[in-house]
Amino acid sequence: MTKTNIVSFSYYHDQKNKLQELADEITHSSKYLEDRYQIAALLESMGWTDDLAYKTFGVEDVFALAAEVWELIQQRVAVSPYSPQEKGQAWHMFLELLKSFLRGMIFALPMSISVLAMITLKFSLWSYEYFTLELATSIAIGTILSFITVGGFTQAIARRGFFYLYQGYYNMGRQITFFFIRWGYIFCIAMCCFIYLFNFVFNIYPQNMFVYIALYFFFLNSIWLSVTVMYILRRELTFTGLIIAGIGLVYILKTWVGLDIIRSQLFAIFLVSGIGMALSLYYFKHEEKKGERGIAPKLPRVSYTVYAVLPYFAYGFLYFLFLYIDRVVAWSTNQEYMPYFIWFRGDYELGLDYALLVLIIPLGFSEVLLNKFMLDIEVFQKRFWAFETDKMNQTFLTKYYRILFVIITISVVSAIVTIFFLLYLNQRYYEVAGKYLITGHVTYFTLFVSCIGYVILAIGLMNAVILFALSQPHFINRVLILAILANMGIGFVLSRWVHYSWAVFGLLAGSILFSVLSTKQVRNIIVKLDYYLYAAS
Incomplete structure (x- = not known):
């Protein structure tokens, strides 16, 4: 040769x-x-x-x-008959489900740590019990704007970045992730400029309040982007540790160094977001060193990427808009002292913050139940012949109803446990400090109503993930738009006719509509599951 x-x-x-x-x-x-x-x-x-x-x-x-x-x-096509799951795989499946549960809970851990920090230390990384109403209003507006504006980018990162990481394309995952992060920062800066010009023309808030709005808005955006990167890299514990370290740094700067709470928080937020981004880049580089799987193609055209993630981007924006619109409605109700268009109501906010603890356990179980459901779809569909599609669809519809029952039960139990825990903690706090942690009928009122709302919302969130898994995000976006309109409309009417705290009924009504309509959409898809599985493949 x-x-x-x-x-x-x-x-x-x-x-x-x-x-x-x-x-x-x-x-x-x-x-x-x-x-x-x-x-x-x-x-x-x-x-x-x-x-x-x-x-x-x-x-x-x-x-x-x-x-x-x-x-x-x-x-190399060959017919391979269905083989039942081996007994040795049961333990592996149990471990995977346990990881899913912890992953779901860990995703909510930073939120719960912030709430617990407020209960014990009276401050967190971006909130403080004794802020003046001017400062509290500025920080609340900056926080809400950060969630709403960055929500779409976090969903785009989670969807597209995880898509490449799952296939082993770490370099492509890093490129697309930081592509959206870069545009997230650009959009954030553009929003700051727009808010400044809008406020300059219409003079809604004084200049010092706008500065705090812009600072918290910008740095919190950076934190939420870091959270998303850690999530797709399965490094939630790392970021949870950063949140704890950031709260500890605020305590040190405020108590030992003597800085005021604003400077302490801004410095800690800046440090946490910077370290978070640096760690994200390090983790990507570390994964790339393991070697890419197969042939790593180039990233698709930007136009295709934007088109592919647009429904998920919309969901991120709509979800946070739904979650916070009742606050804006309540804080803009002109029934008491109202020096500005939006004025922070601490008693209303406190009840909603405490109620968020209800979602921790259901989020963990949702991750487990949905992973098991999708695994069952992948495995057990092989048991059915092509002419048995109706039988297969009905089988998985029954499984979905069981999941629905379980998540409703867990959410109700979580709400009951949360309420009794807060009442017990409130009494213990009175015995130790001589005053109650939760005071005022408004806080109690919003706590109870929002707990019911979050129980119902957990159903809608589970349905959203199912629709995402079947590549049908447009269904959930339509439902969310209707839920936002119900939230805003009912909350606006009741807050103006009765009391600003009744805006929480907008959240409850929106959650009901969101969960009912999303359940109907999921059911309609499962009865035609064979078609949607083919479309998703």
């Missing part, structure tokens, strides 16, 4: 191996392939272009590459 023949054979062998790897990636991403055109669509979604296909494999375009992959897959 001549040297030329050896080189040609080596090149052919290398190309064949690359094609095998690409075929493995295609079959891993979609187990139900119809034809070469579906493969071409998958290749384009993975970032393959005509130029890249030619440089890598010497084929004319993506369609020619798809034809090669299709032929290779057809050569």
